Amino acid sequence: xxxxxxxxxxxxxxxxxxxxxxxxxxxxxxxxxxxxxxxxxxxxxxxxxxxxxxxxxxxxxxxxxxxxxxxxxxxxxxxxxxxxxxxxxxxxxxxxxxxxxxxxxxxxxxxxxxxxxxxxxxxxxxxxxxxxxxxxxxxxxxxxxxxxxxxxxxxxxxxxxxxxxxxxxxxxxxxxxxxxxxxxxxxxxxxxxxxxxxxxxxxxxxxxxxxxxxxxxxxxxxxxxxxxxxxxxxxxxxxxxxxxxxxxxxxxxxxxxxxxxxxxxxxxxxxxxxxxxxxxxxxxxxxxxxxxxxxxxxxxxxxxxxxxxxxxxxxxxxxxxxxxxxxxxxxx
Numbered sequence: 655x656x657x658x659x660x661x662x663x664x665x666x667x668x669x670x671x672x673x674x675x676x677x678x679x680x681x682x683x684x685x686x687x688x689x690x691x692x693x694x695x696x697x698x699x700x701x702x703x704x705x706x707x708x709x710x711x712x713x714x715x716x717x718x719x720x721x722x723x724x725x726x727x728x729x730x731x732x733x734x735x736x737x738x739x740x741x742x743x744x745x746x747x748x749x750x751x752x753x754x755x756x757x758x759x760x761x762x763x764x765x766x767x768x769x770x771x772x773x774x775x776x777x778x779x780x781x782x783x784x785x786x787x788x789x790x791x792x793x794x795x796x797x798x799x800x801x802x803x804x805x806x807x808x809x810x811x812x813x814x815x816x817x818x819x820x821x822x823x824x825x826x827x828x829x830x831x832x833x834x835x836x837x838x839x840x841x842x843x844x845x846x847x848x849x850x851x852x853x854x855x856x857x858x859x860x861x862x863x864x865x866x867x868x869x870x871x872x873x874x875x876x877x878x879x880x881x882x883x884x885x886x887x888x889x890x891x892x893x894x895x896x897x898x899x900x901x902x903x904x905x906x907x908x909x910x911x912x913x914x915x916x917x918x919x920x921x922x923x924x925x926x927x928x929x930x931x932x933x934x935x936x937x938x939x940x941x942x943x944x945x946x947x948x949x950x951x952x953x954x955x956x957x958x959x960x961x962x963x964x965x966x967x968x969x970x971x972x973x974x975x976x977x978x979x980x981x982x983x984x985x986x
Contacts, residue, residue, distance in 0.1 A: 655766050659716055661759045662771075664726050666709040668755075672747060673702035675732060679740040686737045688801050691792055695744075698785055704914065705778050711926045712771050741796055745789050752782035770924065777920055784816065791820045810840040842877065855885040863888070904938040913938070 680695035732743045756779035763772035791809060795801050811818045815833040828837045843863050856863050862877040864885075873882040906913050912927040914935075923932040 655716065655768065658759070658763045658766050658768055658771060659713070660726075661762060662709050662713040662716070664728070665756070665759065665775075666706050666713060667726055668728055669702045669706035669709065671728060671731065673699045673706065675734075676702060676744070678734050679737075679744065682734060682740060683737045688737050688796075691737065691741070691796070691801055694788070694792065698744075701781065701785065705781075708774060708778065708926055712774060715926075716768075716771075738796065741789070741793055745786070745793055748782055748786035748789050752779050752786055755779075756782060773920075773922060774926065777923075787816075787818055791818055794820050809843045811843055813839050813841055854888040856888045857885055859884050905935045906938050907935055909934050 676695045676699035680692045680699065683689075683692035683695060732747070734740070735743075756775050760772045760775035760779060763769075763775055792801070795807060800807055807820055808822055809818050809820050810824055812830045812833065812835055814830060814835040817830050817832040824837050824840060826837060828840075829835065830839065841861055854863055855869055857875045857878065857880055859880045860875065860878040862875050864876075869882045869885055871882065873885070874880065875884065904913055905919060907925040907928065907930055909930040910925060910928040912925055914926075919932050919935060921932070923935070924930065925934065
């Protein structure tokens with residue numbers, strides 16, 4: 655357990671440091687006119703903040719009182735340079751984070767019998783790999799001078815592992831370099847790097863996307879042939895969702911109230927705070943996620959939710975405008 659204690663303390667300090675670094679990179683990108691990249695750096699900085707929080711909570715569970723004075727050596731902080739150099743630095747950081755750092759930490763925790771912590775660190779490693787793949791796309795777009803042109807680009811996403819690549823077309827013999835799936839496993843996504851909000855239509859049959867203000871009357875999906883009626887307008891809320899078709903969803907534990915931000919909870923997920931399983935997490939509504947500040951103090955009415963299987967009871971906060979569906983009463 656001694657090595658994992660050190661690793662968690664290291665990861666907590668390290669992720670907090672990289673978060674601050676990416677925020678500085680975001681500001682520099684914005685100054686140089688790379689607005690989409692600036693917003694993306696901000697998004698990843700928030701993910702780094704969440705990783706640091708996870709490492710801190712895991713550390714507290716182990717109660718490392720005997721090692722609290724052990725010095726942590728992080729190394730030199732990368733410098734703040736031009737956007738081009740900052741992007742290359744971020745690529746090196748992300749490649750190291752998923753391929754070596756958190757992967758090694760997960761293996762060490764597993765060797766020390768800390769299976770839950772090992773699983774959590776593996777989840778972080780997988781997320782870092784996803785960030786790395788997205789930074790590679792930005793690096794490619796930067797090298798092709800497309801980030802300043804506000805022009806459209808195409809990204810192909812592997813439906814087997816989530817690998818993404820920016821190309822106009824894929825060769826017929828193309829295989830996913832990550833999982834080996836063939837070309838037909840890749841889904842075409844239409845991207846717009848304009849700083850202005852763009853309109854994206856998504857085919858409900860096959861997931862094909864197209865960016866255009868209005869669909870022509872006789873429009874048909876180029877992938878599956880479905881008509882205009884099969885397309886719905888896709889609402890984008892963040893640069894990660896607008897560019898990569900994914901967003902971080904707030905999930906809240908109904909047992910202790912702990913919140914995490916992930917696109918999807920892993921199958922074996924447990925609350926890092928109280929240990930409750932994935933079934934105890936619910937997705938927060940948009941009104942909750944964008945509601946009042948966490949620092950406001952207010953009276954919240956609660957109801958008792960009883961599990962029909964085991965009989966366990968949980969207190970659940972009710973919305974401010976909640977009324978009894980039977981009699982309309984608000985007094986509980």
